[in-house]
Amino acid sequence: MKKTTTRQKVMDVACRQFFLKGYHGTSVRDIAGEAAVNVSLISYYFTNKQGLLETLIIDYYEDYIDLIEQQTEALDELEPIDRLCRLIEVILHYKQDRHQLTCLIQRELSLDNQFVREMLVTYLSKENHLLYALFQQVVTPVVKEKRDTKFLFLQFKGMLQAPYAMPHDWKDFVTFDQSHSYFAQQYSRTVKKWVKMLCAQSVISV
Amino acid sequence: MKKTTTRQKVMDVACRQFFLKGYHGTSVRDIAGEAAVNVSLISYYFTNKQGLLETLIIDYYEDYIDLIEQQTEALDELEPIDRLCRLIEVILHYKQDRHQLTCLIQRELSLDNQFVREMLVTYLSKENHLLYALFQQVVTPVVKEKRDTKFLFLQFKGMLQAPYAMPHDWKDFVTFDQSHSYFAQQYSRTVKKWVKMLCAQSVISV
Incomplete structure (x- = not known):
């Protein structure tokens, strides 16, 4: 259950940041920061920023x-x-x-x-x-x-x-x-x- | 006359490249390359990529x-x-x-x-x-x-x-x-x- 929640949280944060600053204007670090997760977790779920998008x-x-x-x-x-x-x-x-x-x-x-x-x-x-x-x-x-x-x-x-x-x-x-x-x-x-x-x-x- | 032509050429090339690859996916070097002008000329006319856009x-x-x-x-x-x-x-x-x-x-x-x-x-x-x-x-x-x-x-x-x-x-x-x-x-x-x-x-x- 926890896994899904974190994954969804990262997606929600990414969505808002991509929307406001654009895909290229957002870094994985920005997303990890706001979602309060480790950057490596984003790699684990989505490989990279492109995978997240x-x-x-x-x-x-x-x-x-x-x-x-x-x-x-x-x-x-x-x-x-x-x-x-x-x-x-x-x-x-x-x-x-x-x-x-x-x-x-x-x-x-x-x-x-x-x-x-x-x-x-x-x-x-x-x-x-x-x-x-x-x-x-x-x-x-x-x-x-x-x-x-x-x-x-x-x-x-x-x-x-x-x-x-x-x-x-x-x-x-x-x-x-x-x-x-x-x-x-x-x-x-x-x-x-x-x-x-x-x-x-x-x-x-x- | 030549000045205007070069400036316009850079703008035309930038327009096509921004359209296809996106603003962030295009570098000033790409534009200069296709327009066959020196990168410094782009700085002269438009300061930087943002200025060109x-x-x-x-x-x-x-x-x-x-x-x-x-x-x-x-x-x-x-x-x-x-x-x-x-x-x-x-x-x-x-x-x-x-x-x-x-x-x-x-x-x-x-x-x-x-x-x-x-x-x-x-x-x-x-x-x-x-x-x-x-x-x-x-x-x-x-x-x-x-x-x-x-x-x-x-x-x-x-x-x-x-x-x-x-x-x-x-x-x-x-x-x-x-x-x-x-x-x-x-x-x-x-x-x-x-x-x-x-x-x-x-x-x-x-």
């Missing part, structure tokens, strides 16, 4: 993909649009609950290195595959050209990422600090409205 | 804010919604023309340091101020609560940032490489449609 990102995506898969299955009887709306809510709560980690992962995955390429062909392509399949079901009846669905999907992903792309830009504007869960709830309402608007539009144009 | 970001935002101000003024006679649509187009073309720089700036400004805080109180708050003023004019008639306008604005900024937040995630999905200008044109169409949809929605609900 990778563990954070992989854990995040493992749970994230699981969540999307579970939800997609659990909501099988609902209409596609209701399934998508429910998924928006679940995704934004997941991201917001891990606010700093979400921000720092978006930042690190904007680089181009071996690890990022591995993440792209595993988790990110899986996320896109799962979300896009559902998104297409909802949006295809609305659009004329296949290409438009792709652009709308880009827009959709942009909405899900928006609060985490430049977090300090939003700190005072939307009340992040007040309550994370409140923010996720309110913001997912806005994104869900967009989806409904898109579909209503189809009814109008028909 | 800051010059890139400040130049970018100086032109960007100028552009928004000019457009806002030039389009004064248009209806707010048409002004906003025109602005979306201009902003996305600006961002896309400087694709790598846009990506790397979004990444660097997600950190929390002295320079980022300075950028937040100068350029970013100015950008938000200018865009939000116009956005409010367009959207306020549509929404009931002031808070909703803020969430819609977050959504809106998310759309403008989407292609640059995790660029590698989009490389194959939307055809970035085919033509930057074509992409900007097509994607701005999608964002403009969203704005128009929002406003049409108000007509419906009235």
Whole structure:
């Protein structure tokens, strides 16, 4: 039990420090210091700083993909649009609950290195595959050209990422600090409205 | 003339290397090597690597804010919604023309340091101020609560940032490489449609 706790503590400290100072601006020594553990313990659990970052990102995506898969299955009887709306809510709560980690992962995955390429062909392509399949079901009846669905999907992903792309830009504007869960709830309402608007539009144009 | 050319060449090389390998993954020596200039010349123009990054970001935002101000003024006679649509187009073309720089700036400004805080109180708050003023004019008639306008604005900024937040995630999905200008044109169409949809929605609900 103690082992897991220490390991988790190191991960929490690393997450906060990477978020604030960036991966390169943080040393293993900084992390060990704040977590009050010996540097050698970090080597034992994660090999090195890169291993620590990778563990954070992989854990995040493992749970994230699981969540999307579970939800997609659990909501099988609902209409596609209701399934998508429910998924928006679940995704934004997941991201917001891990606010700093979400921000720092978006930042690190904007680089181009071996690890990022591995993440792209595993988790990110899986996320896109799962979300896009559902998104297409909802949006295809609305659009004329296949290409438009792709652009709308880009827009959709942009909405899900928006609060985490430049977090300090939003700190005072939307009340992040007040309550994370409140923010996720309110913001997912806005994104869900967009989806409904898109579909209503189809009814109008028909 | 030669001076400016060398300076610009160093900036172009730095931009590409920072984009691909990250600010910390790039050394002044790497940049000097690819730009085929002496390291001392980089010190002469930019003091150090941090100075080079800051010059890139400040130049970018100086032109960007100028552009928004000019457009806002030039389009004064248009209806707010048409002004906003025109602005979306201009902003996305600006961002896309400087694709790598846009990506790397979004990444660097997600950190929390002295320079980022300075950028937040100068350029970013100015950008938000200018865009939000116009956005409010367009959207306020549509929404009931002031808070909703803020969430819609977050959504809106998310759309403008989407292609640059995790660029590698989009490389194959939307055809970035085919033509930057074509992409900007097509994607701005999608964002403009969203704005128009929002406003049409108000007509419906009235």
